[in-house]
Every structure is written in C-alpha cells, then in structure tokens.
Amino acid sequence: MRQNSTLIATQRAPAYSNTALAALVEENRVHRDVYLDPALFELEMERIWGKAWIYVGHESQVKNPGDYLSTTIGREPVLMVRDNRGEVNVIYNRCGHKGAKVVAKPCGSATMFRCPYHGWTFHLDGKLNATPHKCGYDDTDFDPEDPQFSMQKVARVESYRGFVFASLSAQGEDLKTFMGATLETIDNMVDRSPQSEVEVVGTCLPYFHDCNWKMFFENLNDAQHPMVCHASVGVATRRVVKQLPQGAAVPKEVEIIYPFGSSYEFFDELGVSVMARGHSFMGGRQSIHSAYAEIPGYMDSMIAAHGRERTEQVLGSNRHNTAIYPSFTIKDAVQIIRVVRPVAVDKTLIQTWHFRLKGAPEEMLHRTITYSRLINSPASMVGPDDWDCYARMQESLHSDSAEWVDMRRYIGREQSEGGITRASGTSDLSMRNQYRAWSDYMTQGQQ
Ligand SMILES: [Fe+2]
Structure with missing residues (x-):
C-alpha cells in the first residue's frame, strides 16, 4: 500500500525544474517540447489552466433557474448553472459520492441534479440534497451537511457583460484586471x-x-x-x-x-x-x-x-x-x-x-x-x-x-x-x- 502511494506521488511530481521550464522559451524561439511532451501538457493543466481565468459560457445560455451548460475547464468537467436565486454557479460535474459524472448532456434544464449511479441528488448550487435509503448511514459519521459530499464549487467565478469566466484557483487577480x-x-x-x-x-x-x-x-x-x-x-x-x-x-x-x-x-x-x-x-x-x-x-x-x-x-x-x-x-x-x-x-x-x-x-x-x-x-x-x-x-x-x-x-x-x-x-x-x-x-x- 505504502509502495503504491509512493509510486503515485512520483508519477505526479513535475518532471521539469523551473530552470528547465525557463530554458524552453528564449527571446526569439521556443523548444519543440512545448508542443510534444505530455509531461508539459500535464503541467500546463495545473499551472495555466488551473490558475488563469478560463471562459465557461455566456449567461444567455442559462436564462432561467435550472438551466445548465456542461463543459470543461482544462480537463476538469464543470457545469454552469443558474440556481433558484438567479445566481450563475460553476460547479464540478462530479458526484460527491463515488465520483461519477453527474450530467452527461451538453445543456438542458433541471430542478435538481441526480447521479445516475446511486441516485444521490444535488441542488442547483451543487449542495447535496438527499441520499436514497439513508438508514445505511445511521450508525456512521456521515454528515450530509459536510461539503465534501456536495458537487464542489469552482474556486472563483466572475462575469463581464454576460461572459462567464472561472478560475480553479482561489488566489489571483480579478477578471477585469486579468482581461486588461x-x-x-x-x-x-x-x-x-x-x-x-x-x-x-x-x-x-x-x-x-x-x-x-x-x-x-x-x-x-x-x-x-x-x-x-x-x-x-x-x-x-x-x-x-x-x-x-x-x-x-x-x-x-x-x-x-x-x-x-x-x-x-x-x-x-x-x-x-x-x-x-x-x-x-x-x-x-x-x-x-x-x-x-x-x-x-x-x-x-x-x-x-x-x-x-x-x-x-x-x-x-x-x-x-x-x-x-x-x-x-x-x-x-x-x-x-x-x-x-x-x-x-x-x-x-x-x-x-x-x-x-x-x-x-x-x-x-x-x-x-x-x-x-x-x-x-x-x-x-x-x-x-x-x-x-x-x-x-x-x-x-x-x-x-x-x-x-x-x-x-x-x-x-x-x-x-x-x-x-x-x-x-x-x-x-x-x-x-x-x-x-x-x-x-x-x-x-x-x-
Ligand atoms: Fe488561417
């Protein structure tokens, strides 16, 4: 078990030092590896697509409460959804139970999201609503209010004139500063x-x-x-x-x-x-x-x-x-x-x-x-x-x-x-x- 954990940690460790990364870009040319190396692509997903403001969708695509759009930020599956208070949320399209993709359709309208695997249901802002046959959790420490069982919210969401962007990182400049x-x-x-x-x-x-x-x-x-x-x-x-x-x-x-x-x-x-x-x-x-x-x-x-x-x-x-x-x-x-x-x-x-x-x-x-x-x-x-x-x-x-x-x-x-x-x-x-x-x-x- 310990060996497996070490293996996973090793595979995820960046293969490039900052010095090696900096050496790939010169003033007037770039190294071909920036287009070819899968390890660099993985790092980009984390350091660029996991940090920058990424376009999600336009508010007109979710005009009414319950309207949603399914898309990706980098490779993270997300939903843009308007909740019952009229707010536009961006939540991860991942069930808080076993991790299945909750919504398969590219867009639609729903009063609630229901995972097709075990039937856990979620409110339009991602919060867990109910779990079927819940008596099975009676003698456990399961707490339905614990945010870990929700569909998680993306760290930051901002809209400019209807264009909705999100950042997977809680830190960073606001959208307007980013867009300049x-x-x-x-x-x-x-x-x-x-x-x-x-x-x-x-x-x-x-x-x-x-x-x-x-x-x-x-x-x-x-x-x-x-x-x-x-x-x-x-x-x-x-x-x-x-x-x-x-x-x-x-x-x-x-x-x-x-x-x-x-x-x-x-x-x-x-x-x-x-x-x-x-x-x-x-x-x-x-x-x-x-x-x-x-x-x-x-x-x-x-x-x-x-x-x-x-x-x-x-x-x-x-x-x-x-x-x-x-x-x-x-x-x-x-x-x-x-x-x-x-x-x-x-x-x-x-x-x-x-x-x-x-x-x-x-x-x-x-x-x-x-x-x-x-x-x-x-x-x-x-x-x-x-x-x-x-x-x-x-x-x-x-x-x-x-x-x-x-x-x-x-x-x-x-x-x-x-x-x-x-x-x-x-x-x-x-x-x-x-x-x-x-x-x-x-x-x-x-x-
Ligand atoms: Fe062209």
Whole structure:
C-alpha cells in the first residue's frame, strides 16, 4: 500500500525544474517540447489552466433557474448553472459520492441534479440534497451537511457583460484586471447591439484539431500565413468577382472570404497589439471585417438607440481576433467567439459560438452564421487550411533534425505605450508575448 502511494506521488511530481521550464522559451524561439511532451501538457493543466481565468459560457445560455451548460475547464468537467436565486454557479460535474459524472448532456434544464449511479441528488448550487435509503448511514459519521459530499464549487467565478469566466484557483487577480485592454473588444461586440445586449444562438460548431492547443492560439494573430496558407480562397474569390456582371453586387460570401487572400502589406498595416498575460489583438479601426456592406436597417436601429456619434464610434472599431490567453478568442465585428478546450498534448477541441445582437435586423445573425460556415467549419474553405498546417507541425516537430521553433520576425521593432506593445501585423510579436506569459505561468514567476 505504502509502495503504491509512493509510486503515485512520483508519477505526479513535475518532471521539469523551473530552470528547465525557463530554458524552453528564449527571446526569439521556443523548444519543440512545448508542443510534444505530455509531461508539459500535464503541467500546463495545473499551472495555466488551473490558475488563469478560463471562459465557461455566456449567461444567455442559462436564462432561467435550472438551466445548465456542461463543459470543461482544462480537463476538469464543470457545469454552469443558474440556481433558484438567479445566481450563475460553476460547479464540478462530479458526484460527491463515488465520483461519477453527474450530467452527461451538453445543456438542458433541471430542478435538481441526480447521479445516475446511486441516485444521490444535488441542488442547483451543487449542495447535496438527499441520499436514497439513508438508514445505511445511521450508525456512521456521515454528515450530509459536510461539503465534501456536495458537487464542489469552482474556486472563483466572475462575469463581464454576460461572459462567464472561472478560475480553479482561489488566489489571483480579478477578471477585469486579468482581461486588461481586451475588455474593450467585449464592450465593442455587446455595444454593436441596439439594446447593448447579446445572446448565444443555438449550439456550438465543434472542430477537433489534431494539434497542441498553443498552435491554434498562435495562429489567431499570425498574419504571415493567410496569403500562403489561404491562397486558394483569394484566387477563387477573385475569379468570382471577375465573372460578375457589371454593376452587380458582390455576394456576401465573397465579401467574407476575399480578405483572407489579402497581401502582406495589408496585414502589416493592420498592426498587432499585445499586452500582459499573453493577450493580443490585430487591427483597430481597420480589419479584414471592416469593408462589409451595410445590412439594411442596422445602422438606423443603432442610431435610434445610441445616437449617431456613439454609433460611429462603436462601428468604427474593427479588431480582428482578440485573443484572451489561454482559452478565448472573440471577433467583435462578426459576433463570434472561439473557445479552446485542450484534450491532450496533440488534440484540441475548438468550439465556435454565435451571438445575436439584440434589437438588430435578423440579417446580422445570418451573416454571423454564414461567416462561421465559410471560415470556421470543418467543411469550410479556410479553417481546414490552418488545421492541415497544425497537423503537419504536430507530426514533423517529432523530427530529431532540429529542436527549435522560430519566432523572431520584426523582433526589436515594437513600440510600447500605456501597457500595450504594437508592431507590424506580420510580426511574431503575439507569439513571443504568449510564450512570455507561458513561461511566467509555468515557472510561477520564479525563474
Ligand atoms: Fe488561417
């Protein structure tokens, strides 16, 4: 027995000292092991995904008491659930009895949770309600009020304008401090609604990637790849435009896909901005989303609600991807978020969720869904281009011919002001910034 305990303890001990972890990230390159080593993935689950604020879901997905959403934080199964007092809780999806996963459905509504194994029931805030045939506990020290028998609450939960994040760690900064300047992207998306409110529509579009989660995250503000990786969509859409009858409107599908074939100069001009904790965004006034045609009635509904000046201010901001490290990325101008759910060192689930701008013409939502089908879906013209490259990296990084992955493009040509550092759009700045955060999390600030 003692031997077994020792064995378990040995297996869980970190295989990396802080010095060894720090050595994996240099100023201009990272060691391939950050993508390949299962031991590092385990440490990431503890030191990054177990500490940072991780996106859980949107309050509109749990509108009424009893509504729940089942998801994961890192690899921890959790439920986001609205209780009878109207509070949004995030609880571990684990029975306080034998540890079975209590809820199997991705979402639904319940008055109480009941474990399918032995029938223990739990209130909507996770507290134990009842155990069947309880006389069996009469002569034991079983105390139903003891919190150990509940479905446990996640350490910290905070919401910003309906977006619910949780941290598995009781210690740390609050959500707003964590998000910093990325808060403005969430504000911008919500303020694009005439009612200053958004809601999730339908379920997510899931897409499993055969790669490490960090490859997806690096790609978000990697503007060196579209003109190469997505070259075919540029060619195809240019051909469609050429064949249009004179004066014909450009189809909205072309409008959405075409910018993915933009030039190095276009993306350089957009610029990339990074901040503490690994967050980043591209663009500002301009992005690949800023040249969309106006949808009839939308501008009028915004001006009626917010006035012209405020409307122009809101719609004049067009960030590309805003990446909130490590779990969340948002396109404010398209009303889409993508959420990272790491599964294994070489497997990652990406969930795309779509939002309705309350009070806006329904055509706005149609554009959001169309965008997702054309760009994010596993059957789209753009997403699989990226996926193929991630899978190639995941495969060939195993080659012993080289150890390092390069990230030095435009290094030393950044400019910092007010906590934000900016560079040309095709810089590797956002990647270098992510690995600075990775290193801080992984070494717990003690390099
Ligand atoms: Fe891409």
